[in-house]
Amino acid sequence: MYPDLSRQEILRYSRHLLIPEVGLEGQRRLKASSALIVGTGGLGSPVALYLASAGIGHIGLLDYDLVDESNLQRQIVHGTGSLGKRKVASARERLLDLNPGIQVDALDEPFTSTNAMRIAENYEVIIDCSDNFPTRYLTNDLCVLTGKPNFYGAIYRFDGQVSVFYSKEGPCYRCLFPEPPPPELVPSCADAGVLGVLPGTIGTIQATEVVKFLLGIGSSLIGRLLLYNALDMSFEYVNLKKNPDCKVCGAKPQITALVDYFEFCGVPGLDHGRGWTGRGLTITSRQLAKRLKRGDKIDLVDVREPHELAISHLEGARNIPLGVLSSRLEELDPSQEIILFCKSGSRSSRALEILLAAGFQRVKHLSGGINSWAREIATDLPVY
């Protein structure tokens, strides 16, 4: 039996109660339901706000990050007053202000193969609002292994994708993407940028699918992938089929327990900010400043996109964007010392891998990127 609605709740949800597809029974069903939102960023913000206002009785917010000024262009659950606070605490406060009648769990921890099962067991549905491949594969496998639906949304600049991966009734994420692309082909939001409104559009569709699923109404996105482009204002649908050979939901699954996805994806899922710092192949801003000051001959290579140079640039550096680096290696002199840099160290660490693989030996990358340079050396440069 679903819980009754109080007199106050009947007023709060009256616009739902007026819709025959929801009604009193449906609203009680929502009150009894629970949802885990993986990621409280761009997508997680609208998802959390709409699920809380819709009266989903129990919401879990999972994130381990802090609210940063650069988040506020799209992460609308947070505000300027929350800068520096834990994201889950900031979002929880906002959700309880919106709807004090629900339970909101602030899960301030990374999502890993060791805690995912324990966390997920408290929730009926899982919404993938994460920003990296390790978490997406983990979320998918978790949903398949526990039989829960995975409400998937992903964004890039002006493009968005939405689907419902529910292996009991259709394909899973791995049926579509058996394995992730190599890290050098995958720019993150922090590197590539994203239109602030985009996660609003995509997250709102994810939240719509969650509410419909819990109410058991309408046609869902199970077996369909919605492709949205904000520039063209186009919505296209493609059909997704279950892959009989899928490693996790196929007839003979090879994945029967959660595995360490950081290894599997080749990129760190826990820290996508600063990039690779191993094997003494990094240089700090202070070290670089010292060496430039004493006149060391260094080939500074900026691997950001050309339009980013208008925001900040280093005197004497030349620009070879990461995406075209492999095809422009002949422009670099292997006998000369090369120092690569980008915005925050993520792309330059990929560039470093490319140069090392091509046989370059005198190469390093700038830890923390030009943003670190702007914080520590050239403080008149903006951080972005």
Add this chain to the structure above:
Amino acid sequence: MPAPLRSYVNGLAEVPVRGATVGAVIGDLMEQYPIMRPHLADPAGTLRPFVNLFLGSNNIKDLQGLDTLLNPEDVLILVPSIAGG
């Protein structure tokens, strides 16, 4: 052409390509834009597992793969693997 790959085709949203099959069309695309090659195929020429091509609303994996025959006005959609959130 999905946004993540547009920078490799001079920013174009649609790229005209020639070929009677999906495989031929992809070959033509990689010939026109060699920089696209590592994003689409491995060194042996096999389509990478994270690349999904749809003819209309159907994945070519559910049709005849790279041997799928094309008509002149057909549109192939390249669905990229994106992770932003």
